[in-house]
Amino acid sequence: MRCVRRAGRTRPAPDPFARTASVPPLHSSPSRAHIEGMTPPTLTENPFTLGVASGDPLPDSVVLWTRLAPRPHEVGNGLPAQGAGVPVQWELSADETFRRVEQNGTVTAPAEDNHTVHLDLCGLDPDRVYWYRFHAGDWTSPVGRTRTAPEPTALPAEARFGLLSCQQYDEGYYTALRHLAGEDLDAVFFVGDYIYENAIDARAGARRLTSPLPAYYDHWLVSLDDYRQRYALGRTDPDLQAAHAAHPWYVTWDDHEVENNYAGDISQDNLPVEVFRARRAAAYRAYWENMPLRRAQRPDGPAMRLHRRFQYGRLAQFDILDTRQYRSDQAYGDGWKYPGPESEDPARTLTGAEQERWLLDGFRSSSALWNVIPQQVCFARRKETTEARSKLSMDAWDGYPASRRRVLAGVEQAGLQNLVVLTGDDHVHYAFDIKKDFDDPKSRTLGVEFLGTSVSSGFDGEERPDDWSTMMAANPHMKYYDGRRGYVVVSFGEERVRADFRVLPDGTAPGASVSTAASFVSEAGDPGVKPA
Template sequence: MSRLSPLSRRRFLGVGGAGAAAVLLGTGAWNASAAYAAAPSMGNPFTLGVASGDPAPDGVVLWTRLAPDPFVPDGSGGMPARPVRVEYEVATDERFRTVVNGGSVVATPELGHSVHPEISGLLPDREYYYRFRVGGEISPVGRTRTAPRAGSSLHELNFAFASCQSWEDGFFTAYDHLAAEDLDLVVHLGDYIYENGVTGQKRGTPAGDQFRGETFDLARYRLQYALYKAEKPLQAAHANFAWIHVNDDHEVENNWARDISQADTEPDQDPAVFRQRRAQAYQAMYENLPYRRAQLPAGPDMHLHRRIAYGDLAEFTMLDTRQFRDDQPCGDGTSATCTDRLDPKRTILGAPQRDWLLDGFSRSRARWQVIGNQVPMGQTDLDPGDPTEVYLDPWDGYVADRNRVLAAAQDRKVRNLVVITGDRHQNYAWDLKRDYADPGSPTVGSEFVGTSITTGGNGADMTADGQALLAANPHMKFFNSQRGYVRVTVNQQRWRSDFRVVPSVTTPGAPISTRASYVVEDRKPGVQAG
């Protein structure tokens, strides 16, 4: 099955909402005996859209969450406190003439009336369409794509990665443009929501009183996701592509580490209290994203590090740099004197996850080893002079772990190591060095740091901070501080990252442009202008 052209993708985006029922009328796809006449009359329950994720060669996980009144203050989405059966169908065409999979699942109040049916039995590297129904209400149509067969030869992969989408900082215009790209998947690297109170000042459209104050409990986390997921550009990006998602900090709380709260409003918080908060944040995250059963939280614990292969071309290794890390050294923040960051016992991954990562270096036969990473791995020296001043929350606060990972990539002969990263609200292209303390250290990989969708407001092409970073970090080849996402095209010979940016997020409808392109050549670690 051929990929959709950008034009046909835009046409596809029109198949949704109230129009979906008209488009699907008369296809004969629904089994009348499966209809539930007793389904509640609730209006449109699909206000938060549909999504798919974690593609495999034989299937994907589908998602929706029923919420006819998504902003009701109790976080219920306006659903009754009882289970509701949800039907789903998967077809090879957007009009559902050829249905290849279907069934029903139960949406329960215990999981926010979300459903996550895992579809199998599909063909590898194929486009499929899916939809849900509750009673007489039909969801928007989603499009997804399975991964190629394991080990199969894949000529090219097209994807985008994004992160950091603060609702109050601007409009999600970048997702309108991302949804129109010709992609196989989207990787989201964290800060899908922000836990802070919402004023909407930069948008000029304040949220309701139920969004004031910081987010602490399950009802409020559900509300926060509802506010973000009600955005039509985000819904369009989810509906058009399978997503791979991993969280950073703001899905729970800023700069948290393992069982340790940042304690911004709750000094000396008991770790047990923070674990309770994390459990509720993780539950809401699961409820609102296309995760598989393997990611279903067990209290405050959630299995987020995982691998997803794309034939012999690429393997995505998604890391979790929050749940197992030591507390940030020297009180977090920045420092030019903190020696604790060099402590060989300090870890950002935890020993079991680090061993799992390094074992993957040895076993993987993929041409491109892609690490999905939340916080910058490369060194960020903030001042061109001496000594080296760095942020302590990212890998700069955990130098020994970074050195172990990058040395292992070289020693275990990873063919092409490329790290994709969010968090920073800036675009970087830079080289990964085996040891940044050694000026002669070899380049062992490449890292592309993507800017925010909205966080920080409009941003700028170049800033004084950017000039200082370029002067202080010779491994940094590119800096930009506008908003957008990174589009990636990777084939057997070359990786190309296009930094796609918008001039404004405080007014809707901004155009998109490619600010710069940087490439990595096969077997030549390090970035080059493309």
């Protein structure tokens, strides 16, 4: 179903820097004529075991998602890998009881897409809540709640967003997601590590499972089936299902959706490029299948355009980045290393040249009050000691300082007053001032960064990690540091942005409570992190 967008809203243009695939096809597909002559499989078990989701809201459109999986822990989920898709009915309602259904229809969950539905639903009213559900065979899905973005000329008094990242299944429960489902939010930003590629030992880990997982999960992810099954495992979690059903999500990946700390075509273990590109193609395909993304994001082999821009009325512009697919290899072999000529080479890039131009062009054309960059890895500098020369993370923007300088120069040249970077990856909460010169605490503050902790990765965490005092002293622009599990609620208004850092007392016990550990604001026109 094609969605007709309002004037000025277009699908992203093809990426001229996207790499072409020289990898074998993920699977072979029968001809369309053959599929049309086949009978869809009969559903004798509930196919909606993985819940529902929505995402990428526009003023007149939102993507609705589900994946049919009668047997979620089996490869193929109990449905044939090829042949006819399954017809799925959908309903969109003005109320959660579905007494006022406004739109309905039927789509196909194609076998080639692992029986996933990506319904780009259009003709909606701006800034409005809707409820949706699906039907397949005799079964009905859980009900989802979604919301469209404001119209382009609107200036909402406030908009509230969740910030999430890093949910390793075997290191803790998704309790943070259950609490996030109950928040009053307009949407959620998930900024990476939705799954992890590690082997899961069904007899170990932080989760005390009442029944063991199938042995299939006890190996590292390589193939398309591997990645598909890892998403199925995560999405069987009721807390993750609740968070998706409660709010629309804007998503982007980091590294673990493919492999830890990969960089472009270069794997952490330096696999042959053609081997790693095949793995990346499988991972990208499974990612698209399992996220509420439009057809424009459907991957072509190991290439997938995930960076994209959204307007939230005149209040905010969201430039969602991909800092994995196009980056230069990490300097000095990765890890925390002393900076030097290799890391400081001005030719190095974290975003790739095309995405960088796209970002800076977006700065220049922006008329939004807040310019927001949801992305993956720590943007601000982090020294690990108070010495003048300290090790830095070669995987974060510190390992690509020329990229960071170009972005901040673009902020200044565009005259942006209210830059907000939203980040994940580090399994801790941080709040930073973004300085023009991180060596000079008195230099101009160009924006703020709110970095959210993990949902479950890193087990329980602690309020003050062992390096807390050193990190706070070494980085005067670091205004907050907390090592517990949780999420962030970020609220944008005409006068200020506010970040509420939510934390759990532990992440390895289901049903833990949530509290607000700290709250900070940055005033419009006067950037800088201040206690709320």
